[in-house]
Amino acid sequence: MDLLQVAHLKKYFATQKAVDDISFSISEGQIFGLLGPNGAGKTTLIRMITGIFYPDAGTITLEGHPFDPVNDIGKIGYMPEERGLYKKMKIGEQALYLAQLKGLKKRDAIESLKTWFSRLQMDSWWNKKVEDLSKGMQQKLQFVTTVLHQPRLIILDEPFSGLDPVNSNLIKDEIFNLARNGATIIFSTHRMEQVEEICDHIILVNKGQKILDGTVQGIKQDFKEHLYKISFAGTPPQTAAPELFTVKQASSDALVIQKHPEVSNNQVLAHFLNAGSAIESFNELLPSLNDIFIRQVEGTPLARQFQTLQD
Numbered sequence: 001m002d003l004l005q006v007a008h009l010k011k012y013f014a015t016q017k018a019v020d021d022i023s024f025s026i027s028e029g030q031i032f033g034l035l036g037p038n039g040a041g042k043t044t045l046i047r048m049i050t051g052i053f054y055p056d057a058g059t060i061t062l063e064g065h066p067f068d069p070v071n072d073i074g075k076i077g078y079m080p081e082e083r084g085l086y087k088k089m090k091i092g093e094q095a096l097y098l099a100q101l102k103g104l105k106k107r108d109a110i111e112s113l114k115t116w117f118s119r120l121q122m123d124s125w126w127n128k129k130v131e132d133l134s135k136g137m138q139q140k141l142q143f144v145t146t147v148l149h150q151p152r153l154i155i156l157d158e159p160f161s162g163l164d165p166v167n168s169n170l171i172k173d174e175i176f177n178l179a180r181n182g183a184t185i186i187f188s189t190h191r192m193e194q195v196e197e198i199c200d201h202i203i204l205v206n207k208g209q210k211i212l213d214g215t216v217q218g219i220k221q222d223f224k225e226h227l228y229k230i231s232f233a234g235t236p237p238q239t240a241a242p243e244l245f246t247v248k249q250a251s252s253d254a255l256v257i258q259k260h261p262e263v264s265n266n267q268v269l270a271h272f273l274n275a276g277s278a279i280e281s282f283n284e285l286l287p288s289l290n291d292i293f294i295r296q297v298e299g300t301p302l303a304r305q306f307q308t309l310q311d
């Protein structure tokens, strides 16, 4: 079932079509990547989904019903990019206060906070002030206050910014856990390498419009360029086969080739075997999401890193 459906959503500011007719849907339990360069419209889109902005046009449907900003807000946990914690307040008190604002009873909030603090190695923080925490530590606290009330939909805007690799992994594991336990997650970022690892499904927005929508693997397949890396035991053969492929790159023990789309892998392999080559590995090189993102946003070619040797 779709947890969230967004249809023909628009938000125009005086000089800017911040969100210009965007539609997508997110299934329950999905980790959904909302990607786009700076100024693409991600925050504006999220502000409409969280009821901060009213859309100029379009509909938002949550759990099969029209989204009601007043009554549905408890179902959503939102961690914005600009963090909103009270610097002078003690961490335990603050987390408790935020949890109660979201409808948790004091006793449940304390119990839940203790569990989260222990899981994220924050046990000793209860009596510290927010201003005494590093940026990364504040980030962890903000994450806990976002997910504490067990929201159905969790929206995380750049959740890893400021986190070291160990803490990034801690939060990443918690994101997977939350999704496994039925929460749906929207993960907004312009950092592609994290998306490849985490997201089931992504959309890419640019200039207020959606320009890609699909699974990470599906999108990579759509943009594949029939590039393969073949490693050899020894020097790669010098035999050309322009009817099958062109050589894009050669090193002391490997070739990167681009085969013609209608040519099968077996035909390429047969060519090298007939030439007496000892093949060690044969792998397709799919573009990274980062390459696809840059190509879609900037209009630059994908495989510019591979210089054709036969041109």
Ligand SMILES: Nc1ncnc2c1ncn2[C@@H]1O[C@H](COP(=O)(O)OP(=O)(O)OP(=O)(O)O)[C@@H](O)[C@H]1O
Binding pocket: 013, 014, 016, 017, 018, 036, 037, 038, 039, 040, 041, 042, 043, 044, 045, 190
């Ligand atoms: N309150 C506002 N008034 C006028 N223009 C706005 C307002 N909020 C956003 N915009 C404009 O709408 C466009 C989309 O902005 P938005 O903040 O949604 O982008 P974003 O994808 O979240 O960017 P970033 O990754 O940099 O946070 C931008 O051109 C921005 O200048």
